[in-house]
Amino acid sequence: AQSVTQLDSQVPVFEEAPVELRCNYSSSVSVYLFWYVQYPNQGLQLLLKYLSGSTLVKGINGFEAEFNKSQTSFHLRKPSVHISDTAEYFCAVIRSGGYNKLIFGAGTRLAVHP
C-alpha cells in the first residue's frame, strides 16, 4: 500500500518570499509522484509530475519539485510567491503499472500575505 504525508497543514508566507511545501511518501513498489493545486471552490489542477529521469521537475506557475528516492520525499518549491498562489496544495502518488488510483496527502494550505 502507498501513503502520503504532507508535513505542514498550513504555511503562511509573505509575498515575494520563497516557499517549500514538504511531502513524504511510503511505498513498497515503484510510484509516480504529482503535485496538484486547488483554488477555492474549484477542482484540482496539475502543477507538475515525476515519472522518471531527472529528479528536478519544473511545473507551471514557476513551481518546481525535487524527487529524493533515498528520503522518499517530493518537496515543492517556488523562489518567489505571489498573492495569487494562495490555495491548497496536494501531493499525490500512484502505483506505476497500476490503474488511476491517485493517493493524496491531506493537503497544505499556502497563505500568501502582502
Added chain:
Amino acid sequence: DAGVTQSPTHLIKTRGQHVTLRCSPISGHKSVSWYQQVLGQGPQFIFQYYEKEERGRGNFPDRFSARQFPNYSSELNVNALLLGDSALYLCASSHGTSTAQETQYFGPGTRLLVL
C-alpha cells in the same frame, strides 16, 4: 476545448435518500475516475472506469456504484445516504491509454450536503 464538466454543482439531500452525480470527460478521453473529498482532507479514490468497464475500486461500501456510458460520460450513484457522505465529489478524466502515468484532469466537483 471544454474541460471536465460535472452536474449538479451543489446538492442537498436528507439521510436515506439516493443521489446521482454526473460527469462528462474531456473530448477524446476514455477513462473517468471518481474521488470523494471530505472537508479538510485530500481526495479519496472511489472508482475508475475505462471503456465502460470498472478498472479499479477504492475502499467504499457497496452503497457507492458507478457506470460509464458509450459516450464515456459517467454517473456516480450513492444509496442510503449518511451524514458522512457530505463531501465534494470530484470527477477526473484521462486518455486511458497509458493509465497510471497519464495526467488526470479534474472537474470542478459536485458539493453534496446530507442533512
